[in-house]
Amino acid sequence: MATDTGRDDFIIAIRSAFLKKGTRQKFSLFTLLIISILVLSLEYFKSGPINNFRSITKDIIFKGSFFISGPFVFIKKNFQNFQNHLNMYEEYNELKKKNYNLSTLINENKYYKSENKILKNLINEENIYSNEFLTSKVLFDKKSPYLKSVIINKGFNHGIKLGVAAKERSYFIGKIINVNFLTSRILLASDLNSKIPVIIEPSGANAIMSGLGKNDYADLEYLPKINKIKEGDIVYTSGVDGIIPQAIPIGKVFKIEEIFFVEFFVDFNQLKYVKVNK
């Protein structure tokens, strides 16, 4: 008898939790759960009006998020500026020690560029990649253990396509993984799901740069067993996927316990404006 009452109480509690609307609730949990499952099942439709509706919804949410995060982004930026000011003297000394002869390097670079152009013409090589880059503003960044990405204020309507490369100054930062009408999402090279075909110079070894979820560096996978890679070598995009242009610098090689990693040139925490390949 007592067991029956206990079971009845249990069933009443479950029924009440799922079906009963609270004093100020407009929907029952059961109804909303069914709606959520229906919404989730719509994820399978990647084109047509559902996709357009999804794009508009995302645009609205991203713009809303940009305004809501505004004050916090402002505080964060000022804090970073303050830190930069504190580190200025150290940075100045470091640069002084390196003593780069920039004008010589620029002239050398110009020479190699023109030589490269002549050699390409000799073998009739055509540039299949677009050299057009669109400058866009970072609306906000999302850096959680599951996702390292930034949202930019250019989308579909501005000619941005899925999979194209994004740069900060002249350095590679990631690729477009989501395009809406007015906004797009860039998956940063540091994200766990990021896999970019790269070439390591001067040895010319090909590899896949794989994000580790860390902001500063990434892993190098599928390196040839016999290679001449050493610390300080520069990693560039190889362009073998046919979407990301070749020769965009990414970072330099460093080694921990005989394993090679890539240290990024870009500080992903300070992205304000980026350039996206059109």
Place this chain on the structure above:
Amino acid sequence: MGQGNIKKIYHSFIHAFPLLFLFFLAFTGFDLSFFLFKNNYSFNFIYLVIFYWVLKKPDRLGYGLIFLAGIINDVIQNFPIGISPINYLLLCSIAAFIRNRTLVPSLLYDWIFFLIAIVIISSVNFLILTMVFEYPIKYGTLMFGSFITFIIYPAFSKLFDQINLIDLRQENAE
């Protein structure tokens, strides 16, 4: 602006605090992620807010608005749209069930039930993401994130208790 108006705004802010906090978290994706043993972890504050307020004051957070917050969270986090509403509503149903079954509320019981609830929800989340959407997500990271969210529940519970108390005092004064 008169002092009366400032007081009114303050009262409205305290009254709508759970809702404002929930939408702030959803829109900004705020999670205080940090590195521990070379791995990146983060708290899930939304679970704390939903569980506490649905358990203690269900009229402060409407289920419809929780559903909406879930949709926003999915867009911001780049999850398949609909997964967070399912998680949040399941959490609501567990909290509502506990509320119906509890005669004498206690922080310890709430804390233990919160652990059970987030373990169930994280497992459902993991199963849907990996099996249906083939989303590459680490089970260990997800569970550790849930565990650290569980650890901070008492602190947030005390904080929310105070906010609830201020709101009650204001209601009684009116």
